[in-house]
Amino acid sequence: MAKSEQRKESKDWVLAAKEARKEHFSELDVLLRAVERFFNIENIPSTKENLAESNFFDELSAVRDIILRTLSVLEVIIPENKRNAYWFQKFAETKFLTDRKRDMLREELYRQDTAEKGLLLLYDSFTNVKTLAADLLKTGNIPYLSYLNIGQILSKEIRENNYFNPFRKDIDPEFDIIYNQEVSDIVKGITDRETKKHISLVIIYLFRFLRYLNCIDITTQRTISLNTSLIILMLIRSEIKIFSSYVKKITDNIAQPDMKEMLQSLSYQFSMETKRVYQQELKDILRKKAPGFFRGRIENSKGILKNLTEQSIIQIANFYKPGLKGEDIFPSFTTRIEQSLKLREDICALHKFLILIQGASESTEKTGQLFESLKNIMLYFESFTFKLLRYGDYEEFVSFFKELLSFKRERIIEQDFNKFMEKIHNFRIFLETTLRQIAGRTELQDRPVDMSRVDKIMKQYF
Numbered sequence: 001m002a003k004s005e006q007r008k009e010s011k012d013w014v015l016a017a018k019e020a021r022k023e024h025f026s027e028l029d030v031l032l033r034a035v036e037r038f039f040n041i042e043n044i045p046s047t048k049e050n051l052a053e054s055n056f057f058d059e060l061s062a063v064r065d066i067i068l069r070t071l072s073v074l075e076v077i078i079p080e081n082k083r084n085a086y087w088f089q090k091f092a093e094t095k096f097l098t099d100r101k102r103d104m105l106r107e108e109l110y111r112q113d114t115a116e117k118g119l120l121l122l123y124d125s126f127t128n129v130k131t132l133a134a135d136l137l138k139t140g141n142i143p144y145l146s147y148l149n150i151g152q153i154l155s156k157e158i159r160e161n162n163y164f165n166p167f168r169k170d171i172d173p174e175f176d177i178i179y180n181q182e183v184s185d186i187v188k189g190i191t192d193r194e195t196k197k198h199i200s201l202v203i204i205y206l207f208r209f210l211r212y213l214n215c216i217d218i219t220t221q222r223t224i225s226l227n228t229s230l231i232i233l234m235l236i237r238s239e240i241k242i243f244s245s246y247v248k249k250i251t252d253n254i255a256q257p258d259m260k261e262m263l264q265s266l267s268y269q270f271s272m273e274t275k276r277v278y279q280q281e282l283k284d285i286l287r288k289k290a291p292g293f294f295r296g297r298i299e300n301s302k303g304i305l306k307n308l309t310e311q312s313i314i315q316i317a318n319f320y321k322p323g324l325k326g327e328d329i330f331p332s333f334t335t336r337i338e339q340s341l342k343l344r345e346d347i348c349a350l351h352k353f354l355i356l357i358q359g360a361s362e363s364t365e366k367t368g369q370l371f372e373s374l375k376n377i378m379l380y381f382e383s384f385t386f387k388l389l390r391y392g393d394y395e396e397f398v399s400f401f402k403e404l405l406s407f408k409r410e411r412i413i414e415q416d417f418n419k420f421m422e423k424i425h426n427f428r429i430f431l432e433t434t435l436r437q438i439a440g441r442t443e444l445q446d447r448p449v450d451m452s453r454v455d456k457i458m459k460q461y462f
Contacts, residue, residue, distance in 0.1 A: 034235035039151025056147035058286035065227035118163030125157035221291035300387040
């Protein structure tokens with residue numbers, strides 16, 4: 001077959017694959033971005049005070065897993081006959097070919113004159129680095145320099161790819177699109193050219209975040225999925241920094257007071273919620289090995305960032321089209337009012353449990369029984385309510401939960417009763433203060449607590 005015909009055949013199947021497997025190509029773009037960014041020390045979720053003496057075993061383990069995920073995506077994209085030909089060539093190179101023939105095959109692949117070769121080169125590079133990473137991990141100790149060198153190899157392979165380098169454009173029209181027609185129409189309707197450019201770019205960034213978040217799998221406790229999801233969250237951290245800088249830049253140049261206020265509000269929300277995710281939920285997450293705990297933190301982080309991003313898109317859309325509802329844009333959208341109501345109801349239920357325990361203080365046996373129920377509602381709170389807490393409240397809740405869950409029922413009954421009751425008293429005061437603060441939220445004005453819903457929560461655990 002002539003080279004021109006080979007190039008046409010290559011182009012045809014890649015175009016067909018891009019049409020049939022849009023989601024896989026989109027995920028490939030996200031994975032390549034994410035693994036490259038994870039080697040920037042500022043983007044990893046670990047505290048590294050002394051890089052030279054730190055062990056990057058956990059970080060490289062996470063990298064190995066995202067490499068495996070990337071290879072699995074490539075194996076879906078690349079037809080089986082092409083993969084078989086690749087593996088046969090790899091075998092032939094080591095067994096049968098002369099150096100001259102080997103040079104010619106490598107030169108043909110490295111030329112990257114087709115998208116097929118770009119995909120195969122990625123497949124080749126990631127296969128090689130997977131083996132290298134696996135062998136390094138067998139040592140149990142990964143120095144920072146070794147970790148960094150793996151990153152430099154991957155970065156070079158990704159950035160020098162002619163067809164699938166995700167960093168070749170700041171905005172990639174293939175993936176960075178406003179995929180909601182309602183929002184797209186709002187942007188198209190902005191008359192001022194400069195404002196239209198700025199607002200459209202802000203919204204494109206936000207939809208990009210949602211695309212990244214869609215690649216996070218919270219349905220499993222498999223290590224590969226969890227580590228891949230974590231690295232994607234670290235990519236979002238990196239991109240939020242770029243996004244926040246851009247929002248600040250355009251805000252400083254906008255004269256329209258109400259638009260400036262809207263963008264400042266958006267910027268503040270991102271600064272607080274990203275602290276909530278990266279300084280609290282994901283802090284030193286790689287050191288915590290329990291899959292259930294790991295998955296819970298990933299799920300909470302995804303939920304916080306997804307809601308933040310959707311709220312931001314709706315906030316901008318409402319600026320231009322007042323009265324537009326969140327569910328008109330995102331079918332499963334949870335409003336800020338609904339979140340605040342749920343948070344208040346769950347805290348009220350927790351508070352009522354503490355009152356019950358204090359009321360049963362004359363009976364250590366009854367207190368012990370109530371403590372078991374309290375632990376169950378606290379586990380519920382950790383799983384479903386922690387993600388609704390604001391940055392300033394989270395640490396206090398974690399501290400109280402840690403202290404109370406450290407008690408054992410037998411020890412409460414036998415010797416720790418007074419100490420336990422003191423903690424219950426302090427926690428009750430804290431919850432009452434928190435409830436007063438929540439009641440002051442604008443969205444809860446003239447919205448009394450629905451005690452029937454609180455009682456329903458209570459009945460599940462008592």
